[in-house]
Amino acid sequence: MDIGIVGAGRLGETLARLFVDAGHEVMLSNSRGAWSVEDQTDELGRHAHPGDVEEAVLSGEVVVLALPFRNRESLPSGDLFAGKIVVDATNPYTESGEVMDLPRPSSEYVARQFPGARVVKAFNTLDWETLRDAADPTGDDRPDDGRVADDRLAVFVAGDYPNANETVADLVEDVGFAPVETGTLAEGSTRQEPGGELYGRPMAAGDARKRIPAGRN
Ligand SMILES: NC(=O)c1ccc[n+]([C@@H]2O[C@H](COP(=O)([O-])OP(=O)(O)OC[C@H]3O[C@@H](n4cnc5c(N)ncnc54)[C@H](OP(=O)(O)O)[C@@H]3O)[C@@H](O)[C@H]2O)c1
Numbered sequence: 001m002d003i004g005i006v007g008a009g010r011l012g013e014t015l016a017r018l019f020v021d022a023g024h025e026v027m028l029s030n031s032r033g034a035w036s037v038e039d040q041t042d043e044l045g046r047h048a049h050p051g052d053v054e055e056a057v058l059s060g061e062v063v064v065l066a067l068p069f070r071n072r073e074s075l076p077s078g079d080l081f082a083g084k085i086v087v088d089a090t091n092p093y094t095e096s097g098e099v100m101d102l103p104r105p106s107s108e109y110v111a112r113q114f115p116g117a118r119v120v121k122a123f124n125t126l127d128w129e130t131l132r133d134a135a136d137p138t139g140d141d142r143p144d145d146g147r148v149a150d151d152r153l154a155v156f157v158a159g160d161y162p163n164a165n166e167t168v169a170d171l172v173e174d175v176g177f178a179p180v181e182t183g184t185l186a187e188g189s190t191r192q193e194p195g196g197e198l199y200g201r202p203m204a205a206g207d208a209r210k211r212i213p214a215g216r217n
Pocket residue numbers: 006007008009010011012029030031032053065066067068069071072074075089090091092093123124125126127128129
């Protein structure tokens with residue numbers, strides 16, 4: 001699958017590596033232009049491509065937001081994102097590292113900014129080092145019910161569009177984690193964002209499923 005990544009820092013580069021290793025085609029970008037991510041994409045190999053933000057968005061069936069939440073308003077207009085699955089991996093921190101005091105779940109702001117896109121909150125609760133080190137793509141030992149083995153770490157997925165959630169859940173499995181659905185975008189984003197019950201708490205999928213009351217998994 002073609003995946004555009006906006007933000008080439010700790011999270012963006014980590015996800016790029018996981019996706020490339022799983023056989024996907026990635027375009028990595030930041031606010032400064034393609035030239036500035038060339039060293040990173042060279043390092044990632046021939047399935048990683050440098051781009052500017054617009055090119056990365058256009059390139060992807062799935063577009064991952066891996067930039068600071070507070071910078072999202074400088075992104076191109078919502079039209080560019082129409083039809084895309086937008087994975088919101090951001091967390092609402094201020095520049096000085098405090099959690100922003102928002103009246104609504106953070107992903108709702110993203111969904112309003114990109115009304116033609118299907119926004120899925122995912123990959124935001126684990127820190128980049130855990131994502132880098134705990135991925136277990138070889139342990140795809142599915143039980144009879146088709147779910148990924150419960151001892152993989154959970155990556156939480158929330159969204160309002162079942163097909164988009166499913167696509168993102170497949171990506172989570174591809175890169176070596178177990179997708180666990182947390183509800184609608186509003187419900188799940190609240191559980192997944194800083195201050196929520198699932199944020200920053202790595203847990204095996206089996207344990208994670210017991211904590212989600214929605215009965216979605
Ligand atoms: N670090 C983690 O462990 C972790 C885990 C889960 C979620 N997250 C979330 O992921 C996001 C990124 O975190 P990070 O730790 O990877 O930050 P980071 O290391 O500071 O990287 C941020 C990246 O975003 C780019 N960026 C900034 N403004 C941009 C813009 N307007 N357009 C395009 N690219 C822009 C930056 O490049 P330029 O400034 O050069 O444009 C940089 O490549 C945050 O929302 C964070 O809360 C982080």
